[in-house]
Amino acid sequence: MTHKIRCLVVDDEPIARDIIKAYIEQLPQLQFVDACKNVAEAYEALQQYEVDVIFLDIRMPVTTGISFMRSLAQPPLIVFTTAFSEHAVEGFELNSVDYLMKPVTFERFCQAVQKIQERMLPHTARVPLTDSPSYLFIKQDTRLLKINFDDIIYAKAERDFCSIFLMNGRRLLASMHLKLLEASLPAQRFLRVHRSYIVNLHKVQSIQGNVLVVEQATLEIGSSYRESLYQALKIR
Numbered sequence: 001m002t003h004k005i006r007c008l009v010v011d012d013e014p015i016a017r018d019i020i021k022a023y024i025e026q027l028p029q030l031q032f033v034d035a036c037k038n039v040a041e042a043y044e045a046l047q048q049y050e051v052d053v054i055f056l057d058i059r060m061p062v063t064t065g066i067s068f069m070r071s072l073a074q075p076p077l078i079v080f081t082t083a084f085s086e087h088a089v090e091g092f093e094l095n096s097v098d099y100l101m102k103p104v105t106f107e108r109f110c111q112a113v114q115k116i117q118e119r120m121l122p123h124t125a126r127v128p129l130t131d132s133p134s135y136l137f138i139k140q141d142t143r144l145l146k147i148n149f150d151d152i153i154y155a156k157a158e159r160d161f162c163s164i165f166l167m168n169g170r171r172l173l174a175s176m177h178l179k180l181l182e183a184s185l186p187a188q189r190f191l192r193v194h195r196s197y198i199v200n201l202h203k204v205q206s207i208q209g210n211v212l213v214v215e216q217a218t219l220e221i222g223s224s225y226r227e228s229l230y231q232a233l234k235i236r
Contacts, residue, residue, distance in 0.1 A: 004028075004029055004030060004031035005029055005030050005031065005052045005053060005113075005116060005117070005120065006031050006033050006049065006050055006051050006052045006053070007024050007030055007031065007032055007033055007051070007052070007053050007054075007055060008033050008034055008035075008036070008042065008045055008046070008049070008051045008053070008054045008055070008076070009021055009024075009032075009034070009035040009036070009054075009055045010035075010036045010037075010038075010039070010041075010042045010054055010055070010056045010057060010060075010065065010068075011035075011036075011037070011055075011056075011057035011060070011081065012037050012038060012057060012060045012061060013057070014037075015177065015179065015180060016057065016081065016102060017035045017037070018035075018176070018180050019103070019104060019180060019183040019184075020035075020055045020081065020104065020109070021035055022136075022180065022183060022184040023104075023106055023109045023183070023184070025137070026106070026136065026184065027110070027113060029113070029117070030113065033045070033049045033051055034048075034049060038060060038061065038062065038063075039060065039062065039063040039065075039067075039068045040062075042054070042056075042068060046072075046076075051076045052076055052077060052116075052120065053076055053077040053078070053079060053097070053116050054075075054076050054077070054078050054079070055079050055081055055100075056068065056069065056078055056079065056080055056081065057080075057081050057082060058080055058081075058082040058084065059082060059083075059084060065080060065082075066080075069096075077096075077097050077116055077119055077120070078096040078097060079096065079097050079098045079099075079100060079112050079116070080096050080098070080099045080100065081100045081102060081104060082099075082100075082101065082102060083101065083102040097112065097115050097116055097119055098111070098112040098115050098116075100112055103179075103183070104183070105183075105187055106183065106184075106185075106186060106187060107187060107188075134148060134149050134150070135147055135148045135149060136149070136184050136185070138164065138172055138174045139174070139175060140172065145172070147164070147166070147172070149185065149186065149189060149190075149200070150167075150202075151166045151167045151170075152164060152165075152166060152185075152190070152200050153165045153166060153167065153199075153200055153203050153214050153215045153217065154197055154198060154199040154200060154203070154214050154217060154219065155174075155178060155181055155197070155198045156178075156196055156197055157177070157178040157195070157196040157197075158173070160175075160177065161173055161174060161175055161176070162174050162176060162177065162178045162181050164181070165217065167215070178192075178196070178198060181198065182198050185198065189201055189202060191225075191228065191229060191232050192225060193212055193219065193221050193222065193225045193229050194219065194220055194221060194222040194225060195222055197219050197220070199212065199214050199219065200214065201232055201233065203215050204233065207221070207229075207233075207235075210223070210226070212229075
């Protein structure tokens with residue numbers, strides 16, 4: 001049996017760590033190992049776990065991701081993640097697999113995974129990314145609940161949480177920011193239409209002015225989101 005690609009996440013930003021972790025958990029060929037908020041924790045993780053690839057932030061307190069990579073005698077594969085494009089050339093000079101600009105989309109993450117698989121052949125069989133799941137897991141108390149993308153109508157921001165409205169009148173309260181949920185959903189199907197709303201584009205029934213109707217729910221369209229909504233729905 002081919003082993004999964006073991007992934008370590010190193011980033012000082014909690015939301016950034018959560019987003020990459022959520023992406024890893026959506027792909028069956030990947031295995032999440034641990035998430036570290038600094039280089040000291042990363043050194044400990046490498047002592048404790050076998051790691052195939054590190055998703056490594058560049059700008060962190062005390063020691064940068066680039067300095068950390070240079071300090072490793074035999075580093076795993078490295079995918080740099082950062083909000084600062086000026087480090088791209090240096091990252092590639094260090095033979096990193098890829099360089100992801102924040103905010104990292106799921107599609108761009110999948111491209112990086114393809115590059116990882118190519119580097120690891122023949123150590124791991126390449127798994128087509130078209131086989132990625134059509135669902136995600138949402139934590140509910142002490143259990144993880146599987147939610148099919150087809151069942152999601154829209155999601156609404158609720159301060160540090162978000163409400164996920166499902167078919168048949170169901171509603172879940174998820175302990176995550178709307179931004180993290182957005183990052184966990186496929187961008188070709190789900191779109192932010194307001195700072196407080198993400199909608200399933202397949203569920204859109206009508207648009208009138210700045211009002212959107214999805215499965216009988218009436219939502220406001222934010223002015224800065226209108227153009228991207230029209231493009232996604234191919235409205236001219």
